[in-house]
Amino acid sequence: MKKWAFVSDFDGTISNKDFYWIIIDKYFPQGKDLFNRWKAGEIMDITFLQTVFSSIHQDEEQILDDILSIPIDEYVPDFIKTVQTNGGDFYILSAGTDYYIYHILKKYGIKNVKVFSNEGFFKEKNVHMKLDAYSPHYSERYGIDKSKVVQELKEEYEQVHFIGDSEPDSYPALFADVTFAKNGLQEMLTEKRIPYIAVNDFHEVETYLVKEGIIS
Numbered sequence: 001m002k003k004w005a006f007v008s009d010f011d012g013t014i015s016n017k018d019f020y021w022i023i024i025d026k027y028f029p030q031g032k033d034l035f036n037r038w039k040a041g042e043i044m045d046i047t048f049l050q051t052v053f054s055s056i057h058q059d060e061e062q063i064l065d066d067i068l069s070i071p072i073d074e075y076v077p078d079f080i081k082t083v084q085t086n087g088g089d090f091y092i093l094s095a096g097t098d099y100y101i102y103h104i105l106k107k108y109g110i111k112n113v114k115v116f117s118n119e120g121f122f123k124e125k126n127v128h129m130k131l132d133a134y135s136p137h138y139s140e141r142y143g144i145d146k147s148k149v150v151q152e153l154k155e156e157y158e159q160v161h162f163i164g165d166s167e168p169d170s171y172p173a174l175f176a177d178v179t180f181a182k183n184g185l186q187e188m189l190t191e192k193r194i195p196y197i198a199v200n201d202f203h204e205v206e207t208y209l210v211k212e213g214i215i216s
Helices: 019-027 031-039 045-053 060-068 076-085 098-107 146-154 184-192 202-211
Strands: 002-008 088-097 114-123 126-130 157-164 178-181
Touching: 002 146, 019 031, 019 045, 019 060, 031 045, 045 088, 045 126, 060 098, 076 088, 076 202, 088 098, 088 146, 098 114, 146 157, 157 202, 178 184
Parallel strands: 002 088, 002 157, 088 114, 157 178
Antiparallel strands: 114 126
16 A cells, blocks of 8 residues: 555646636636526536537647646646655646646646546647546536545555645545644535645645655
8 A cells, every 4th residue: 555645636726716707807707607606506517618618719838828828736746746746646637628628737847646527638729628427536516526536545555635725625634644734624624624734835734744744
């Protein structure tokens, strides 16, 4: 059995702004109404994202420019290297799409990170998502069931640490050995009585891990 893994959400956790907000703000103002309908429970998460990502109507070069403009926690690249040099494996677990995640990893020279996410691809001036209903991690609501991924990793590692920021992250938090919570996830986990470490950024995560003797 491997020693430990660190699993991170992407949008709003590694990134400081969800990619769907970048698209809504630049190309799809109607998306704000759609966002409200989604938050009211009228449409599923995956339906919301598919609609937003298929409403860009730009050449791929422009979409890639928008992806590379995604602001991230500037400490993340160093944090990932620190995890890896201390015997941990780093994973990204996202209910968005791997299409933009891979471009961000390449931009920052981040290597040896496995991504669990919905497959994305460019076609006809938009980003589309290919969902696999036969995947062991499939979720009708999110495309990917984050809790199933974390449970699977728990069978492989002695310890699994997880960090997230929003509602889909409340489910894997139930199974992780240690959960770090940003933003709205903190209140959700408090309501569900799921233990967590409140953080604002990855520097605070590293401080905790050093204090616990997990990394040096």
